[in-house]
Amino acid sequence: MTPISLEAMAASVPDGALVALPPDNSLPSVALARALIRRGAKNLRLLGVPVSGFATDILIGAGCVAEVQTSAVSLGEAGFAPRFTAALKAGRITVRDATCPAIHTMLQAAEKGVPFMPLRGLIGSDILANRPDWIVQQNPFGPPGDVIVLLPALSPEVAVFHAAMADSFGNVWLGRRRECATLAHASQRALVTVERVVEGNFLEDERLASGTINATYISAIAVAERGAQPVALLDEYGFDAAYVAEYARMAKTDAGFAEWLAREVFGQAAAAA
Amino acid sequence: MNFAPEELLAATLARLILDPTAHPARHIAVGAASPIPAAACWLVAKQGYPVRLSLLHKRSGNPFTEGTRELFDLTGQGRIDLFFLGGGQIDGQANLNLVGTGGWPGGGADGGVRFPGSFGSAFMYFMTHRTILFREEHSPRVLVDRVANISAPGVSAPGVFRRGHAQALVTGKCVFRFDPAAARFTLESLHPGETVDSVRAATGFDFDIGEVHETPPPTEAELALLRGSICDEMVETYPDFCGRVWGRSQAA
Numbered sequence: 001m002t003p004i005s006l007e008a009m010a011a012s013v014p015d016g017a018l019v020a021l022p023p024d025n026s027l028p029s030v031a032l033a034r035a036l037i038r039r040g041a042k043n044l045r046l047l048g049v050p051v052s053g054f055a056t057d058i059l060i061g062a063g064c065v066a067e068v069q070t071s072a073v074s075l076g077e078a079g080f081a082p083r084f085t086a087a088l089k090a091g092r093i094t095v096r097d098a099t100c101p102a103i104h105t106m107l108q109a110a111e112k113g114v115p116f117m118p119l120r121g122l123i124g125s126d127i128l129a130n131r132p133d134w135i136v137q138q139n140p141f142g143p144p145g146d147v148i149v150l151l152p153a154l155s156p157e158v159a160v161f162h163a164a165m166a167d168s169f170g171n172v173w174l175g176r177r178r179e180c181a182t183l184a185h186a187s188q189r190a191l192v193t194v195e196r197v198v199e200g201n202f203l204e205d206e207r208l209a210s211g212t213i214n215a216t217y218i219s220a221i222a223v224a225e226r227g228a229q230p231v232a233l234l235d236e237y238g239f240d241a242a243y244v245a246e247y248a249r250m251a252k253t254d255a256g257f258a259e260w261l262a263r264e265v266f267g268q269a270a271a272a273a
Numbered sequence: 274m275n276f277a278p279e280e281l282l283a284a285t286l287a288r289l290i291l292d293p294t295a296h297p298a299r300h301i302a303v304g305a306a307s308p309i310p311a312a313a314c315w316l317v318a319k320q321g322y323p324v325r326l327s328l329l330h331k332r333s334g335n336p337f338t339e340g341t342r343e344l345f346d347l348t349g350q351g352r353i354d355l356f357f358l359g360g361g362q363i364d365g366q367a368n369l370n371l372v373g374t375g376g377w378p379g380g381g382a383d384g385g386v387r388f389p390g391s392f393g394s395a396f397m398y399f400m401t402h403r404t405i406l407f408r409e410e411h412s413p414r415v416l417v418d419r420v421a422n423i424s425a426p427g428v429s430a431p432g433v434f435r436r437g438h439a440q441a442l443v444t445g446k447c448v449f450r451f452d453p454a455a456a457r458f459t460l461e462s463l464h465p466g467e468t469v470d471s472v473r474a475a476t477g478f479d480f481d482i483g484e485v486h487e488t489p490p491p492t493e494a495e496l497a498l499l500r501g502s503i504c505d506e507m508v509e510t511y512p513d514f515c516g517r518v519w520g521r522s523q524a525a
Binding site for chain 2: 026035051071072073074076077080081089091096098099100102104108117120121122123124125127143145146147148173177179180182210232234235238243
């Protein structure tokens with residue numbers, strides 16, 4: 001698989017697409033989020049797998065997003081996600097709240113090719129009450145009155161994440177963060193940014209194989225060095241707390257966010273990154 | 274002995290974890306943005322009690338190889354004994370609101386505040402053997418008579434599968450015990466400087482009064498652990514917290 005450019009990858013995501021993104025502890029591609037902002041993507045429907053972080057907040061702030069389905073949006077120790085909060089207040093986005101295991105379960109159903117999967121919990125929660133697509137049914141194997149929630153399979157049009165490396169065959173290695181493999185399995189296309197492309201085949205190395213996603217699930221690869229930053233990547237680099245704290249401060253206002261965007265996504269600093 | 278409020282809270286949570294009348298805490302999971310519960314778990318572990326800690330946000334040495342999906346599968350099977358939850362609002366029946374106030378989903382043009390979201394609470398609260406509720410802010414806006422939205426219910430109707438409930442609610446002012454049969458909290462202990470009246474004035478829900486005592490302070494041995502090896506364990510995940518409470522900055 002020949003890597004494509006980050007900008008070509010961003011161009012391949014159509015406006016309005018259902019795009020799944022992992023959160024800040026699970027290998028988001030902040031590089032592709034920045035490229036989607038530069039290409040002026042519109043009306044994206046984001047899925048937080050299972051919650052949302054920095055990449056989601058900047059996409060919302062830049063006006064790329066119509067809807068978010070997620071179980072939470074947060075900047076971790078830096079607090080609430082300011083552009084998410086502002087867009088919700090202004091009525092610019094629709095939010096469909098889920099709860100973390102429900103998102104995993106809907107993806108696992110898609111991964112298995114079955115139409116739905118059950119999940120315990122949820123009954124009596126207003127999250128369920130606000131999800132007409134989730135239904136409560138009698139457990140067909142249980143005693144009368146044992147009800148359980150059924151969740152529809154969910155197959156995102158595009159999964160986007162950042163991995164440490166790809167090999168000559170387009171296999172992708174992401175260490176222990178194998179929840180991204182479920183995401184790739186469940187999605188119609190997986191777009192993966194990587195730190196580097198290396199010679200060889202990870203699937204022929206017993207120690208790498210278990211942290212590898214087979215190229216059959218990968219639609220495209222682009223090299224983006226430090227492509228998760230300011231978020232951490234495995235043991236390669238840490239979370240840049242000072243950067244995110246500065247973002248959280250600036251993005252409290254429309255003007256501050258615009259200034260941040262000009263500097264960090266469209267500016268010289270961004271071009272050099 | 275001087276101690277920070279965070280140290281008192283960590284020691285208090287650790288005692289609740291070790292409560293011999295509660296379901297044994299062999300495997301504890303700690304979720305996002307929870308430095309004080311994480312410190313409490315470390316305090317239990319560093320005192321030599323046999324407990325497995327799964328800290329979701331630990332970067333190096335993260336316990337899971339399938340991310341949080343694995344946490345929820347473990348919990349679904351009943352393999353997680355204890356979890357911590359909080360809420361933007363908590364009411365007198367231990368209902369939690371982590372989503373927001375105002376019209377669903379909170380924080381819209383009609384007013385109200387949006388909280389980050391439910392995370393896994395609508396599942397974990399049912400499927401963990403016990404939950405300790407923790408919220409530092411103890412005020413009428415947080416501890417309300419009735420939550421605006423129920424993200425995770427404190428009790429469930431008969432027949433709904435539910436493995437556990439809240440054991441207690443720990444705040445910056447006191448410890449409440451929760452009785453799921455009565456769906457009510459009972460005041461159990463007061464942190465230094467608090468009275469039944471000061472707690473009542475700051476609490477939006479009605480509660481019962483037990484044999485109220487002062488919350489025991491952390492011991493010197495507990496403080497030494499918190500300030501030493503526990504801070505070492507936590508600084509990668511919670512640099513701001515470790516800097517603020519213990520004056521520690523992370524090595525590059």
